[in-house]
Amino acid sequence: MNLEFTDEQRLLAETARAFVDRQRDGDDPWPAIAQAGWAAPLVPEGESAADAGIVELALVCEALGRGPVPSPLIATRVLASLPIYLDGTSEQQDRWLPAFADGSAIGTMALLESVSRDEWDTPGMSGVGRLSGTKIVVPWASRADVIVVATADGLRLVETASANVQIDGHDGLDGEPLAAVTFDSTDAEPLGTGDGGVTIAVVLDHAAVARLAYAVGAAERALELTVQHATDRHQFGRPIGSFQAVAHRCAEMRAEIDACRYLTYRAAWSLEHTTARSEAVTTAKSYANEALRRVFMHAHQVHGAMGFTTEHPLHRFTRVAKAFELSYGSTTRHRDRLATAMGLGPNV
């Protein structure tokens, strides 16, 4: 047991953070992210070299969340690259994995339909060879070259340049572009030969952790802004951070963010080093869904009305946290998965 970073991890986190500090609004961070090697295929469960694993991806995402710097990194490296790595034919892998890694292609996965409660629901869309219907809330679809489509019959690959793919952008919550993607007898090649069910679960676990790390970075930055405001802002003749009501909110933020961060690291580590994959992920996701709500309620309460304006950066982090909460499974979903992992149920 040792919860300290390795030297490599510390260097990676610092590099990523410096990269985020250099970003300016309007920059497209994707080329530089790919150039840094952060988009290389994610190799699960113990096969990874340094920089290639989910722990390292989590550290990069945590840094990006501090911007926040929206990018197609999670969509490409987790939602598209990982299933192609796991299930794809060698031809599919050769076609896409190098292009994702060098940033010349962007990928994503389409999971949700209008009747889905969340990404864990079994897809309703079906079809062999050709697909029809609409997937909604697809991240980065508007910039993607290829979409991994979850269907009742397995995973399919659809190139966005092919005929009969219509992409209608949603007005996203947190700066990550989302879209509804409509297929109308669209050509769709099967991804490998499997039904994709296990792969989807692996992908969702990895995506949840990466998004969580991004949200933790956002929360950490929100805490820094909050402490700064509590120190600078004076009311009743003293800095507001000297009032217990304010100081204790900040302390609770610190305590909750630390819990989220270490649960995230543990979940990422577990994905690489254990077979009890879901338990650590569901624990982190269900905990953080609730904890980050409290963190941002504290942040806004300390900031006063200013934090609600778009002239202040706080709202961008608030949106990241809420978009995280609404993605990759509700608290309810993950608590139910966790209950199974805890052994509840089978004796009945």
Added chain:
Amino acid sequence: MNLEFTDEQRLLAETARAFVDRQRDGDDPWPAIAQAGWAAPLVPEGESAADAGIVELALVCEALGRGPVPSPLIATRVLASLPIYLDGTSEQQDRWLPAFADGSAIGTMALLESVSRDEWDTPGMSGVGRLSGTKIVVPWASRADVIVVATADGLRLVETASANVQIDGHDGLDGEPLAAVTFDSTDAEPLGTGDGGVTIAVVLDHAAVARLAYAVGAAERALELTVQHATDRHQFGRPIGSFQAVAHRCAEMRAEIDACRYLTYRAAWSLEHTTARSEAVTTAKSYANEALRRVFMHAHQVHGAMGFTTEHPLHRFTRVAKAFELSYGSTTRHRDRLATAMGLGPNV
């Protein structure tokens, strides 16, 4: 709409409070309670005269909770008297109702069995004419003359003086005596002719409101003790009540207790004046279960270690609130009932 007390209600509340203030440890309050007329039959839904209704009972119970003054009032007046009033034959009514009213008899109801989740569960015990088995957590059984026993076949009356009734006292949580009552081919006469199902629901709704009022009185007294302590106790050179962390806990107690109190009054009023009986009761019970937990966590936190000792009175109120929470339905049970009242479910 008018949430102020009537003059009669105000007088009753003051009288009951003065009675509680006069009580000393070890006094048996029951004769005086009966003498005051507070044990007269509870007449539901609009038929009541002043002093006879559940609103007035709630006011008396609220005052008793301030002691706390444990008494067989709720057991006798709600758990025993009400079902006999509603379902009993005129012979059964004549035998018991006057004796309850003048304090010469004490009654209770036996609902729970070892497999019950709560009082709302269907009883497992069955039998016609003779009963066998054990009821647990029966309030005031050790002093009761008659027990209304809930069985799968309807309500039964058992006199404790009859053969084959064994009463084993539990070590109760809050000063109200509880007991396991074991029947072994015990004579049990049917209460009236009905199956008792509707009556049990009516009784439980009334009992929940009366117990809640008792808990609200306890919470109010706990707040008074807490404010007193926060005013008297000095740390860091000032009264601790001048620290926001302490002052805000007290304010939250005030806000929560007020909510519980007015939800209780509304529930009691609804039992008399509306047909949508359960909704107001389940609202109050489910809300107060959670709110009173918070109230007493605040009370203990402000009191420090002293509040945990048995040399300080706070613990007695804490126990009243926890015993209330564990009686007459969990939060889960009442939220589920409330969801039905809100219209959830039927469209599926």
Added chain:
Amino acid sequence: MDFAFTDEEETFRTELRAFLDAEVPDWWSGMFVDDERAMPFTRELCRKLAERGWLTMAWPTEHGGSGASVWKQAIVREEMWAREEPRGPQYMNLNYIGPVIMRFGSPDQQSRFLPPMARGEVIWCQGFSEPDAGSDLASLSTRAEDCGDHFVVNGQKIWTSYADAPADWCLLLVRTDPTTPKHRGISVLLVDMTTPGITVRPIDTMAGPHEFNEVFLDDVVVPRDCLLGELDHGWDLVVAGLTFERVGIARYARAGRVIELLVDYANANGLGHDPIVRDRLADLHARYEAAKVLNYRAISMQAAGEIPTVEASIARMHNTQLEQAVGHAGLELLGPAGQLRAGDRWAPLQGEVHRYWTRNIPSTLAGGSLEVQKNIVAQRGLGLPREP
């Protein structure tokens, strides 16, 4: 004790609902939207309400009201808030700007300012907060120099909703005596917003454009007859006004409406029997009932002639935390598509829950923060000592 509205009150509610069903268009979703139809609609609706005697119904007849009971007024508030307040900025006139003028104004001021409010013809805003005076309102520094027959005002206000509506008048809090401690030396001016020297700058928020404004005052001349109440004793007006305001907003009513929407959504999507959904929505409903009954308690006290200062703060603590809880739990129920906003065809419930969550992020701040309410309850309600 009586927890029911009278038959007459229920009949009135039915009439009012029918009126609003007919008059409030589908596109209406509250103020602070980027929609040019919004302000003219609220003006038109207020005129129609005034025609029916429903705009200032609880005001005394001499000021253009109908002398209706506080409970009828409460019904109006509930129905309006449940529909995102189609009276727009004018709810403030009825709830506290008018009542403060009634209580503290001269007969001339009353006859000058109240009738236009009663006719639904005038927009007021409130200039209280300043960049360095938020929760610590009494430390305000906007200065009004007493020049005999007029004041000259210099300073800056912030968080002034509706100033860009544009507002016709402003209830402005100013410091008239800089030499006295902070609760003293404050006065209230009634300021014509068209006076030269006033500049309004909108501030965009998470909820949409121009919810707030900064108001800059640069040598603004205010005639002496626009001083409300006594010179240097404006703090009393503030305290009264804030209490009126806290009781005056039926925030729980919108929460209750959103809960109903969520119940309908759950039933329509096969979730009405889901135990967790039932549990969460019942929890919200119980909190809604708690907030409502505490608002009714405060109104009952007003009806009995008492001033429910502490009780209004308690009601507000419940109202605002309820709003936030409903927003959070509502989005959770809607899942990933809950991210989508009004206007997106895939947004569940037309994005209303998303908007509700967003709008209520600052609800525990506006009109006195949660912390300020707790201080009021602790100090005035429980008699606890102030911070030294």
Added chain:
Amino acid sequence: MDFAFTDEEETFRTELRAFLDAEVPDWWSGMFVDDERAMPFTRELCRKLAERGWLTMAWPTEHGGSGASVWKQAIVREEMWAREEPRGPQYMNLNYIGPVIMRFGSPDQQSRFLPPMARGEVIWCQGFSEPDAGSDLASLSTRAEDCGDHFVVNGQKIWTSYADAPADWCLLLVRTDPTTPKHRGISVLLVDMTTPGITVRPIDTMAGPHEFNEVFLDDVVVPRDCLLGELDHGWDLVVAGLTFERVGIARYARAGRVIELLVDYANANGLGHDPIVRDRLADLHARYEAAKVLNYRAISMQAAGEIPTVEASIARMHNTQLEQAVGHAGLELLGPAGQLRAGDRWAPLQGEVHRYWTRNIPSTLAGGSLEVQKNIVAQRGLGLPREP
């Protein structure tokens, strides 16, 4: 980053569990019970642990330890707390009284006091709090007069657990210089509890008899060689000791054990598929994992040679609130019979959850209240200004 115990550590845990399975009797349910067997049992168990080198395993060998890793020590703590701490009062020796003597004591003091602790032969208690010095510990007034070769102590301590065990020695905080500000002028004495002038009065609590004690000190003579550390500089020892203590108690481990009991209870009673039960228990489990990982973070820092003052406070905030949440949710799951206590044949889970709820009512107070922990995090962790 590595979140796994090594194979060797896991083997040790297995050995330790087997030992405890064999040695801890069924009737054991922690200290502060009305059971004469309790104290002799803890003494006997500590002797057996000492024989195996498990009592002070993380201490250096020169003080009677085995120089084991902090992680093996953490395993001992977890297994002990999961079983209601069968080491009784002696866990304090290992966690912080011993370490404080190691760090601040003279060689003579170390060789005099540490070996008996390592052999499991001595009970210590801690005399910190006073009736007028609770959270404000530094305002203590128990006075030690410096008489050259000895001190004479007068005053009163409260909340002193185990003083009536009876304790052999006390780590006593006293004021030696009444003229300096409050954090100065404090010293630490090592006091033989059999010294004339010491009176112990037990205080009963909701959890049972004699959990706490008052200790009255009346002209108690303490030899000068029992002064620990420098005269008037005792506050540094207090800060170090409290940090050792916060890291030293695996409170989450007992919470985790109670959650396991509740899972078993749910499964045995047909509730393992109940969605609400699953939801509530999973929530507790997630909070347990959060607390555990934050404790591990603090231990990792110790292993890396850092002093996790702020991190220990954060871990404690999670530990203690988790304990209370488990108690409340546990009783809720058990329903009405949850009211019944250990010893009642109808008490579900032998009343263990009832006891757990009761015991943890003050857990957010003991060892520095929740408020004190938050102040530490705010001021030392985040650099926020103190209250003026």
